[in-house]
Amino acid sequence: MPAARARRTTAGRVVRWCVAILAMLTAGIGTFSPGRSVAGGGAPAPAGAPEVDTALVVSIDVSNSVDEHRYKLQIEGIAAALEDPGVIEAILNGPQGGIIFSLVAWADRPKIALPWMRIASRNDALAVAQAIRAMPRHDGEFTCLGQMLRFVSDKIVPQIPAKALRVIVDVSGDGRDNCNAAEPIGHVRDELVASGVTINGLPILEGREAATLAPWYRDNVMGGPGAFILPADGFEDFGRAIRQKFVIEISGAPASQRNAAKRPARSFPERSVEVLGRVEADRLVLALEPEQPR
Amino acid sequence: MRARAIRNAGRVAGAMLASLVLIATDRLALAADLTAREVTEALVRARSGSPADFSGKDLRFLDLAGLDFGGARLANAALFGVDLTDANLRGADLSGARLDRAIIIRADFSGANLSNAIMLRPTVYTTLAADWSDAPKFTGADMRGFRAMAQLDGADFSGADLTGANFTPFEIRPGQGTVSTLARNLLRGCNFTGALMKDADFSWALFTFAKLANADLSGAKLVKADLSKADLRGADLAGADLTSADLDGANLTGVRGLDTVKGLSFVLNLDKTIQ
Numbered sequence A: 001m002p003a004a005r006a007r008r009t010t011a012g013r014v015v016r017w018c019v020a021i022l023a024m025l026t027a028g029i030g031t032f033s034p035g036r037s038v039a040g041g042g043a044p045a046p047a048g049a050p051e052v053d054t055a056l057v058v059s060i061d062v063s064n065s066v067d068e069h070r071y072k073l074q075i076e077g078i079a080a081a082l083e084d085p086g087v088i089e090a091i092l093n094g095p096q097g098g099i100i101f102s103l104v105a106w107a108d109r110p111k112i113a114l115p116w117m118r119i120a121s122r123n124d125a126l127a128v129a130q131a132i133r134a135m136p137r138h139d140g141e142f143t144c145l146g147q148m149l150r151f152v153s154d155k156i157v158p159q160i161p162a163k164a165l166r167v168i169v170d171v172s173g174d175g176r177d178n179c180n181a182a183e184p185i186g187h188v189r190d191e192l193v194a195s196g197v198t199i200n201g202l203p204i205l206e207g208r209e210a211a212t213l214a215p216w217y218r219d220n221v222m223g224g225p226g227a228f229i230l231p232a233d234g235f236e237d238f239g240r241a242i243r244q245k246f247v248i249e250i251s252g253a254p255a256s257q258r259n260a261a262k263r264p265a266r267s268f269p270e271r272s273v274e275v276l277g278r279v280e281a282d283r284l285v286l287a288l289e290p291e292q293p294r
Numbered sequence B: 001m002r003a004r005a006i007r008n009a010g011r012v013a014g015a016m017l018a019s020l021v022l023i024a025t026d027r028l029a030l031a032a033d034l035t036a037r038e039v040t041e042a043l044v045r046a047r048s049g050s051p052a053d054f055s056g057k058d059l060r061f062l063d064l065a066g067l068d069f070g071g072a073r074l075a076n077a078a079l080f081g082v083d084l085t086d087a088n089l090r091g092a093d094l095s096g097a098r099l100d101r102a103i104i105i106r107a108d109f110s111g112a113n114l115s116n117a118i119m120l121r122p123t124v125y126t127t128l129a130a131d132w133s134d135a136p137k138f139t140g141a142d143m144r145g146f147r148a149m150a151q152l153d154g155a156d157f158s159g160a161d162l163t164g165a166n167f168t169p170f171e172i173r174p175g176q177g178t179v180s181t182l183a184r185n186l187l188r189g190c191n192f193t194g195a196l197m198k199d200a201d202f203s204w205a206l207f208t209f210a211k212l213a214n215a216d217l218s219g220a221k222l223v224k225a226d227l228s229k230a231d232l233r234g235a236d237l238a239g240a241d242l243t244s245a246d247l248d249g250a251n252l253t254g255v256r257g258l259d260t261v262k263g264l265s266f267v268l269n270l271d272k273t274i275q
Helices: A001-032 A068-083 A085-092 A124-133 A145-158 A187-192 A213-220 A235-250 B004-028 B036-046
Strands: A052-059 A099-105 A112-120 A166-171 A197-203 B117-120 B148-151 B170-173 B175-181
Touching: A052 A068, A052 A112, A052 A145, A052 A235, A068 A085, A068 A124, A068 A235, A085 A124, A085 A235, A085 B170, A099 A145, A099 A197, A112 A124, A145 A187, A145 A197, A145 B036, A166 A235, A187 A197, A187 A213, A197 A213
Parallel strands: A052 A099, A052 A166, A166 A197, B117 B148
Antiparallel strands: A099 A112, B170 B175
16 A cells, blocks of 8 residues: 555656646746736836826726616716816816826727817816717627726827826726636736726626626726725616716825815825725715735 | 556656647747737837838737827738727838738728738628728728738728739639639729729629729729629720620720720620610
């Protein structure tokens, strides 16, 4: 018996050794391919001091589950949020006094629905809201969230037209990625985060995925400094959620950068938080989890 | 027994290493020279200086949809399977480029240099219904010596230079002789108004409802081409070969050089043309 055990041990050791080498080398090939950019690399940012506080990319789900009514709720919700005095105050109260805003519609293929627009005044905000309401209807079939993030990483972020203190991507939707993408969504999320982007999530809790979507967004979508998710209780609640979300993320500039001469911005924790739960009557009901040490 | 166990373990290790080699080879073979993000960054940098230069680069399978390549250099680039949906390639240099299997839905090649480029079996439409509004634009492009095997219904070639272009369905494959993998190039409803198509070979092509007004088709081969309902007003057909071409309902008003056309006696439905 001892001899047999010795033989199994030797053979097993050899196999384990081979599996370990195979795993290491496969991982190496997966992360390095000729021409693959190093995480965090990118086009040189526009020279000079930051011009805006935030470059905000809002991405909305226009897949098959988003019918005409739900689409309008999203569009109207975003437009109304940009007209909200609280949101406008957050936009104008940052150290640079403005943001740039873009909107991406995504389903099978992502598409720039609204190119970059600068918001540095109330009139600017109202103009962007009007432009959003005037956008042609976008629709699609599948929920290719990973492809959307890849699109943002490859084509949106490198072409941000102004230097921003922060780059934030808003992701909202009512379902998980269902596109069988070759690239795991977490991989492209991590790549975006590594390049300095914050991804906030707004899962729309309606339908058969309502019970599981928020945790999925937390695990697969949310990422970066100060990232959070803020669920909407269905499409009817989207307008409320997006407005609150804008206030939190736009006013989330580090305190040291806020212009003391301006009206004080609302105070929000500077550490990364995960927001779970409803916002009730303009009070933010938070379930806070402190940022994990890096 | 011990030796057998070790031999078996060795066989397993060998199989694993062989798999690893195959994986590595496959990944390296499919890898482009750049990522889509690097291409985007290069295009952004180029806006403030000299055109972006991807000449000779391998960009295969990259998703480059929607990017602005206006004026960029892509001479001899490998664009196999590249997604160029809605891409702006106006004035770009794509001479000698390979665009086989590329996705060119609504791509704009107006004024581009596509001389001696090759485009075999591209994807041109969003759906199987082949909506012609998805077709790419080649307005005023330099397409001398261009080689295509494609369904390009609805595409705009107005003013393009297609001198010596090859739109036949035949390929010469070493060891296999001449093969045809596409019955014919589909150019229905295409706009060739004012295009230079001198000495081009469009044999077997389907030109139904195509606009060829004032096109220069002198010396062109249109053997067995279907030109039914095509608009050939003012076109130059001097020395063109129309053997077995179908001209049912074609508009030949003001056509020049009809008396020097080859194979005229074998043209189908010549009596049904509009002259």
